[in-house]
Amino acid sequence: MEFRPIPRASEAFQQPVTAEDIETITLRAFGRTVRVTSAVELGGGMYNNTYRLVADGLDGPVILRIAPAPERQFASEHELMRNEYATVPFLAPIADLVPRILAADWSQEITGRDWMVQSHIEGTPAPDRLGDYPRTLWHGFFAQLGTITRKIHAVTGPRFGAVAGPSYATWSEAVLASLCAIADDVSRVGLDATDVRKVADLAVEHHKVLDEITEPRLLTGDLWTVNTMLADAPTPVISGVLDMDRTLWGDPAADWSIRMASAKQDERTAFWKTYGSRDTSTAATWRSLVYEARHLGAIRLERHRLHKDQGVRDSYASMAAVLKQLT
Template sequence: MDFRPIPRDLEAFQQPVTAEDIEAISLRAFGRSVRVTSAVELGGGMYNSTYRLTAEGLDRLVILRIAPAPERQFASERELMRNEYATVPFLAPIADLIPRVLAADWSREVAGRDWMVQSHLDGAPAPDRLGDYPRDLWPGFFAQLGTIAKDVHAVRGPHFGAVAGPGHATWSEAVLASLHAIADDVVGVGLDAADVRKVADLAAEHRALLDEITESRLLTGDLWTVNTMLAAAPTPVISGVLDLDRTLFGDPAADWTIRMASAKKDERTAFWETYGSRGPSSPAASWRALVYEARHLGAIRLERHRLHNSDGVRDTYQSMADVLAKLT
């Protein structure tokens, strides 16, 4: 096998598996008629370890994604791969854009980690390709993102919270559970979580505002440019959507995609032309948006810590202080 892992420090969050592990995974997924000839680790993601596999006995490339070891996962990010697997049936409206699951194994008998084999999506990662187009073509890309988000948000859920569960009967319960898990994780890595806990206290005190959301909808959790593939075309055409492992059921306004679409007044405003209106503004909706921003900031703090970005971690405290000032 031509095995090409990415060299990483022992302290790095993402850790490779061995060539023998990949051979064992191939045996489980495809049987003895398939032999992996090449395994190249891809560096685009920051959570799972991802390999592009070439194999005798398969007529095309496949992607192997391997989850972090259980002890390396935050409580607020527990078993994201299993969550993505559970979400696949709910993503039927965009089934033509997402990879097909070819095999999955939660036994952890190989390398002590969950893994999933998926079909390989054609195209190039949008962060690598979008800049090759003139900026006057970028609005078309963001309009396509608006359509995708609209289609996903139209899917109704059976509960609130992560798709794979645990499910919650109310939106406030799901939001509070998420905030408490993030706070516990922040403390667990030796950082101050007082601001996250303060947001949780305020959310609990005013849970009636959260519970104005009575119908759960599917949220992408993490969809933006980094999770899309572009076709080889004269204009930006989204050919694939990747890594929808942070999906949850709840208020569409809480989705990362909505946060990013609202962040700047630039080409991304075309998102709203296809997504549609966010609905009438109200004091309750504005207050909820602040709670959602605090939740995003807590998750960002953890990710920046994982990436050893101390300056970025520090910035989240000022941003959270600004949110708390408005909440109180």
């Protein structure tokens, strides 16, 4: 078997598995009639290890994703792969864009880690392809993102919180639980979590504002350019949506895609033409600040994990500005 892992330092968050592990996974997923001939690790993602597998006995390549070891996962990012697995039936409105799950194993018997095999989506990652198009065509890409996000947000659920659980009866409970988990993770890695805990206190104090959200809607959790594939076409055409592992039931305004669509007044404004207008009421504006604080807390953890010290420091200044507005 041709085996090409990405070289990584011993202290890196992402750690590869062995060629023998991949052969054993393939045997469990497809049986003895399939023999893997190539396993190439793909870059771009910063959480799971991802390999493109080619095997005799399969019609084409498949994607193997291997989760971090349980002890490496933050409490606020608990079992994300299992959350994605639970989400797939709710992604029916965009089923033509989402990889099919071919096999999954939570036993951790082979690598000590969860893994999942998915169908291969044709195309090129949007960050690698979008820049090849004139910027005048980028509006179409962001309009497609708006349509995809609107379809996902239209899906309703029974309770608030991560799709795979835990679940909560009210939106304020779900937001508070998320903020507290992030704060605990920040403290656990030796960073100051005072600002995140202050936001959590404000969420408790003003829980009625959060609880104006009474209908749980499906949130993508992480959808933006980095999680999309583009087809080989004369204009940007989204051919796939990947890594839907941070999904949750909640207020659509709390979604990462909404944050990113709001970040700049450039081509991404086309997102709103297909998605629809935003709620700009006083209550919605206050909630959006709480959501921004939650995003910043998660960003701080990711930057710490990637050893981006300046990014960690920047998160404190950004959080201070949000807290000033909240109070």
